[in-house]
Amino acid sequence: MINEFVKRRKKLFTQLSDNSISVIFSENDKYRNNDVTFKFRQSSNFFYLTGINDQSIVLILIKENNKCCSVLICNRPNDKDRIWTGQIPSKTSYKSKYKLDKVIYFDQLDKLNINCINNLYFEFKDKERLEELLSSIHQTSSNRYFVNTNYLSSRFNLSNLIFKLRLIKSKHEIQEISKAALISTQAHINLMKTCKAGLKEYEIESDFIRFCMNNRCEQAYPAIVAAGKNGTVLHYTKNNSLLKNNNLLLVDAAAEYNNYASDITRTIPISGKFNDYQKTIYNIVLNAQETAIKSCRVGKTLLKIHDIAVRVIVKGLLEAKLLTGTIENNIKNQKYKKFYMHNTGHWLGLDVHDPCPYILNNKPVRFKAGMVFTVEPGIYISNNQSINKNYHNIAVRIEDDVLITNGEPVVLSRNVPKSIKDIESLMAHGGK
Numbered sequence: 001m002i003n004e005f006v007k008r009r010k011k012l013f014t015q016l017s018d019n020s021i022s023v024i025f026s027e028n029d030k031y032r033n034n035d036v037t038f039k040f041r042q043s044s045n046f047f048y049l050t051g052i053n054d055q056s057i058v059l060i061l062i063k064e065n066n067k068c069c070s071v072l073i074c075n076r077p078n079d080k081d082r083i084w085t086g087q088i089p090s091k092t093s094y095k096s097k098y099k100l101d102k103v104i105y106f107d108q109l110d111k112l113n114i115n116c117i118n119n120l121y122f123e124f125k126d127k128e129r130l131e132e133l134l135s136s137i138h139q140t141s142s143n144r145y146f147v148n149t150n151y152l153s154s155r156f157n158l159s160n161l162i163f164k165l166r167l168i169k170s171k172h173e174i175q176e177i178s179k180a181a182l183i184s185t186q187a188h189i190n191l192m193k194t195c196k197a198g199l200k201e202y203e204i205e206s207d208f209i210r211f212c213m214n215n216r217c218e219q220a221y222p223a224i225v226a227a228g229k230n231g232t233v234l235h236y237t238k239n240n241s242l243l244k245n246n247n248l249l250l251v252d253a254a255a256e257y258n259n260y261a262s263d264i265t266r267t268i269p270i271s272g273k274f275n276d277y278q279k280t281i282y283n284i285v286l287n288a289q290e291t292a293i294k295s296c297r298v299g300k301t302l303l304k305i306h307d308i309a310v311r312v313i314v315k316g317l318l319e320a321k322l323l324t325g326t327i328e329n330n331i332k333n334q335k336y337k338k339f340y341m342h343n344t345g346h347w348l349g350l351d352v353h354d355p356c357p358y359i360l361n362n363k364p365v366r367f368k369a370g371m372v373f374t375v376e377p378g379i380y381i382s383n384n385q386s387i388n389k390n391y392h393n394i395a396v397r398i399e400d401d402v403l404i405t406n407g408e409p410v411v412l413s414r415n416v417p418k419s420i421k422d423i424e425s426l427m428a429h430g431g432k
Contacts, residue, residue, distance in 0.1 A: 004172055005051045006099045008165065012049065013061065013068045015161045020119035022061040022158055023133065024049060025126050041218075044350035045123065045162045047259050050098055054089065058133065061121075062114060069101045071112065076105040109137045121158040159355070166349055167356040168370040174403060176260035177348065177372055180217065181401050181412040184254040184262045187211040188416045192423065193430030195249060197270050201225040201239040204251065212255040220261035220352045223253035227270065231395025232380040234342060245271040248278060250395050254352070261352040263374050264413045265399035272427040274420055277390045281379050282420060284316030285396045288377040292344060296402050296409035301364040302373060306344040309377040313340050317379070322387065339381060345374045348401055371404045372412070 016022060027043040042053045050059055050072075058073040072095075075081070077088040091103035104111050122130050169177065187208045194207060205225045212219065226236045228247035243249060252265040267282065269275075274282060292309040314330045317323040317339060323330050330336055347354035349372060358365055378397030381387060398418055403410040417423050 001172060002051060002097065002099055004170060005049060009049055009061065009070055010068070011165060012161060013063055015165075016061070016063050016121060017119045017154070018063055018066050019117055020063050020121060021114065021117045022063075022121035023126075023130055024059040024061075024123065024158065025129050026052065026055055026057045026059075028055055042259060044259070045159060048162060048166060048350060052094075052098060053259075060112070062117075064115065064117070071102045071104065072098070072100050073104055073106055073109070076107060106136070112137065119154045119156065121156045121161070123159045124157045125159070160357075163356050164360075166354060167347070167365070168368060169349060169372050169403075170370070173260065173349065174370070174372070176258050177262060177401065177403075178412050180220065180255045180257035180260050180262035181264070182415075183212055183215045183217050183257060184264045185413055185416045186215075187253070187255065188251065188264060188266055189426065189430075191251060192266070192268055192417065192426050195243070195268060195270060195427065196272075197243050197245040199243045201227055201230070201241050201243065201249075204243075204249070205239050205253070208251070208253050215255070217255035217257050220254045220256040220263060224250065224265075225253065226250045226395065229383070229393035229395075231267070231397075232382055232393060234380070243270045246275065248274075248394060248396065250397055252397065252399065256352075259350055261348060261350070262401055262413065263348055263352050263376075263399060264401065264416060265376060265378075265397045266416055266418060266423075267396045267398065268423055268427065273424055278394055278396075279420060280316075280320050281381070281391065281394050282396050284313055284320070285377055285379050285398050286418060286420075287316065288312035289375055289398045289400070292375050292377065293400065293402060293409060293411060296367065296375065296404060298367050298369060298404060298406060300367050302343070302345050302358060303364045305375065309344040309375075310336060310340065313377060313379065320391075322381070322391065339379050340377065341380070342378070344377050345402075348372045348374055367404045369404055369406045373402055374399055375402050376400075 024046050026046045029037040032038050040055055056075055060071040062069045074091060074094060075088055077090055081088050091105060095103040190211055191204050191208055205223045208223060209219060222237045224236055225239045227241050227243045227249050230236045230241055231250035247270050248267050249270050250267045254262040254264045288309040291312050292305045295305060295308050310331060314327050314336050323335060347356045376397055376399030380395045381391045383392040401412040403412055417426050
């Protein structure tokens with residue numbers, strides 16, 4: 001597995017100019033308040049290149065005269081850290097475990113031996129950390145090239161290069177995302193079995209989190225557990241309302257496994273049975289999602305998938321008399337946006353919204369085998385007086401994780417029930 005990170009670094013080296021240095025920082029502690037930190041989560045780009053989940057370390061990639069060298073800078077192990085936070089790996093341990101060319105401690109910056117650097121790559125978000133590091137290098141070494149970075153020929157945002165590399169998932173990455181999707185699948189099935197009126201949204205959330213934690217998973221993002229009208233708030237996260245019969249429950253929640261995210265949404269009837277109006281909206285969304293997924297093939301784009309889903313939704317809303325006019329006019333004038341106001345999908349990987357590019361060379365990125373993304377159409381109906389009151393506060397979103405192959409798309413979350421028949425059957429018999 002470690003060899004995969006070595007391959008990624010080598011691939012990144014091919015994208016770098018000669019006589020360049022690249023600096024990538026690990027994540028540091030983030031403070032919740034005073035001296036209490038949030039649970040540590042590694043920078044996705046740093047993890048992508050190293051596989052290391054430790055904090056306060058720096059990866060430096062040096063390309064000089066077309067020779068490449070990977071250097072890790074870390075803290076020297078000390079008794080205080082051993083007592084308070086546990087043993088810090090030694091530089092020997094880092095070097096052998098992660099196949100790095102060189103590892104030094106922060107008090108050994110003079111050992112970098114950098115001679116002629118014309119180009120600097122770093123993540124622009126880390127500008128202040130970079131300046132602090134370069135100042136330290138200058139103060140502790142004879143590397144005169146770090147006196148002032150303004151002399152450099154060029155400075156580049158390293159994030160953009162790494163994001164491009166992250167577009168295509170390796171076999172190992174697909175396995176990790178699939179594992180996250182599998183745990184999420186089981187957690188969604190469990191909540192369908194136990195959902196009932198009288199519970200609070202946070203009780204559903206806590207059961208979901210507990211199942212994931214019991215399977216060595218973190219949450220990929222804060223769960224959305226939205227009953228009734230709460231589902232019309234796209235990023236509702238209060239999760240403190242009561243579940244009532246005759247309402248729908250929209251649950252957007254998923255696990256993260258070894259830093260890789262899944263992202264799944266299901267909408268279920270709290271009573272165990274959809275009413276006719278809920279069925280109408282649900283089937284429109286389900287039809288839109290299934291039609292869009294069938295079109296997920298090499299050469300297509302996320303924009304095209306969105307257009308396909310929109311067309312199905314507009315047709316369904318017209319048939320339900322929630323829109324008037326023609327399909328084409330509603331699409332052209334975007335009248336559907338009062339019911340469906342977000343995109344149909346996004347990239348998925350080390351981040352739940354993987355920051356890989358959607359546009360390259362002024363053109364939408366076309367699907368290639370190994371790309372992973374979500375397909376998640378929805379319809380959200382407020383209690384606007386101009387709308388048939390039988391549809392008020394109905395919110396439906398159905399979301400799955402899709403892998404592009406050279407053939408048909410693979411739905412990694414395919415085992416989460418989503419047909420009305422399957423959901424109602426599971427809810428009727430799941431708890432028995």
